[in-house]
């Protein structure tokens with residue numbers, strides 16, 4: 448199987464694409480293919496990973512124009528996938544020469560600056576999380592705050608977020624509006640609003656509704672389609688808009 452991989456000489460943008468022939472074995476993931484290329488053909492290829500098990504959120508990339516975790520994407524499944532995403536430039540413009548019938552296209556996650564090859568600078572994504580102060584303020588120092596199983600269920604889906612930024616990279620609003628906080632941070636704001644242990648739940652609603660927050664979301668729902676943990680950030684944003 449041929450892989451067409453975006454490269455960047457100086458960082459900042461894709462400078463060209465390199466083609467590699469990968470020996471495929473049953474069960475191989477796209478991350479395994481990147482290892483094979485780096486080990487046997489091109490040690491200069493840069494990409495991020497850590498857990499290899501869809502837990503750390505570091506291996507987010509664009510595979511055949513769909514934002515996905517490289518470690519969780521089986522090569523055999525790539526061409527069967529159709530997320531039906533709303534398109535914007537980074538996922539609708541294809542590189543010259545790409546033949547989707549015989550090649551897998553691998554590119555960096557959109558909406559963040561490229562540092563090198565498949566590695567993007569995630570500062571914008573992390574700053575957005577920090578700007579909403581997404582933690583629970585404590586009232587009684589270290590006193591444990593317990594939670595009933597039913598209360599835990601209310602936040603279960605949102606707690607599963609692994610901060611992979613696939614939602615951020617799939618969002619047409621993030622593509623257009625530099626200031627947009629993005630789906631993951633807003634979903635977390637709803638998670639803290641719903642958490643029975645939160646002393647001031649309204650602070651998250653107020654912060655999420657600032658001009659760079661929920662008012663910018665067009666409820667496109669690409670974020671729901673790409674999220675590998677079923678967080679459904681778009682659903683949380685809908686609730687934040689109409690609490």
Ligand code: SF4
Pocket residue numbers: 607608609610611612613614615630631634673674675676677678679680
């Ligand atoms: S909401 Fe989903 S897609 Fe977005 S950062 Fe969390 S796990 Fe990733």
Ligand code: FES
Pocket residue numbers: 495496497498499500501502503504505506507516517518519
């Ligand atoms: S390597 Fe950790 S999520 Fe893919």
